[in-house]
Amino acid sequence: MSQIVPILRIGDTLLVSLQGELDDTAVIRVEDQLTREVARTGATGTLIDVSGLSVVDSFIARVIARIVGMTRLLGSEAVVVGIQPAVAITLVELGVPMGHLDTALNAEQGLTLLRRLRANGHRAG
């Protein structure tokens, strides 16, 4: 209710930026909105920026992993960018399975990676 998470569209790419202290309902709303938006726009890439999250619990981590899985099913490559050092340590210690994620340090490198992934996807397809 309290938090509105904007989803930006830049060409073929959607950018969603998670910030502050996300509660469970907010992150589930992002999941719902983002999948609808991917389907509606037919975006081929999604960038999930988490650089604004200083704390990530296992629930939010799982939802983020789920969002990546859903957007891939919808034919869009997804890259998570900007995971903070402390968050990375926490996720490893918690043992949240996020190994299949494509990650990048920042949005710029994320876009480069998306380009590469799209190229691979086209080649594979």
Added chain:
Amino acid sequence: MPTPRNGNRTAADRAAADRLRGLEAMLDAIADYAVITLDAEGRVARWSRGAEALTGHAPAEAIGQPAAMLRTAEDRDAGLPERDLASARATGRCEVEGWRLRGDGRRYWARGVLTAMRDGQGRVTGFVEVTHDATAAMRAETMFRGLLESAPDAIVIVEESGRIALVNRKTEELFGYGRAQLIGHDVEVLVPERFRAQHPALRNGFFAAARARPMGAGLELFAVRRDGSEFPVEISLSPLETDSGILVSAAIRDVTERRDQLRQLRRQRDEILELSTPVIQVWDKVLALPIIGTLDSNRAARLTESLLEKIAERQAEVIILDISGVPTIDTMVAQHLLKTVQAATLMGAVSIMSGVRPETAQAMVHLGIDIGHLRSRSTLRDALQLALQIVRDRAGDGSRAERTVTGEGGL
């Protein structure tokens, strides 16, 4: 023929003489005390059996002599015998204590009371000195005082009321008070102001269940000097049961030096830890982490932390973990390294391991350590070459399948 009146008097005299004899017999029965009667001038008038036993002088040698005959030459020179008599004459009673001489020349420590006797008009007619041999007690006391005074710690003996009963020299030295300024005062004068209010309750708690133990286990304790300055201390408490109730002896040690050393040791350890986990930028977007020495969990956590922070700070895309300086890789160390790699991957950096020696490789496979798809090179040079290639490829237009490099699987 005596008159009946005279006869009565004679009978009365006889009864008085009997009583006197009885009293004298009683005095002589007191074996442990020397009971010496002196005339008004301080000459021996009566010498009890106890006096004979204690001093070794027969009554014949003593009677008529000045009482000072028993005193040491030093005491006599100092005029102490006369002073004692004057004091007893003035106040009626005087406590006496000091070395006395036996007939054979040996000394004993006498302790007792000198009492003045008065006639009906209040004139002093003589004195009675009752003393006993307190040599053993004096020795014990001397030893106790000697121990107390020579103790390396400040020792403060406290009564149940919280008042200081006794302190030693080291206490004066440490706190800057003279002993007269402490004895009889509350022990709280030695407690810093900010702890003073709660101290009596703690002190009562100790008296309620007194047993030897350190004070404030696990806490940093402080004491305050006369000039108001505080210093860190360690205090051990132990109860002393005496006839006048429980006393507590507190041995107080100034640990300023030790605490400083400890602090310095900690700082050095932190510095060593800092030095032992250097993260080096070897190329644009490439970081190298040479790991030297044994990795324990404390160091591994620190290493992971500093590496990830450097990745964020330098926006590094590739990191090289060089383990040529690690003597042995066991499951624990491997776990630490793999966790570091996983966390770095989550941030979007690729990891390369380098410096794996043949024996290390053998050990890792024997131990069943699975490094997943983590790339490994035997030398740092090869690893750097691979790193540069990865950076080039990632900056490129995506003509290469890069997901294998970014750590597909392996996590």
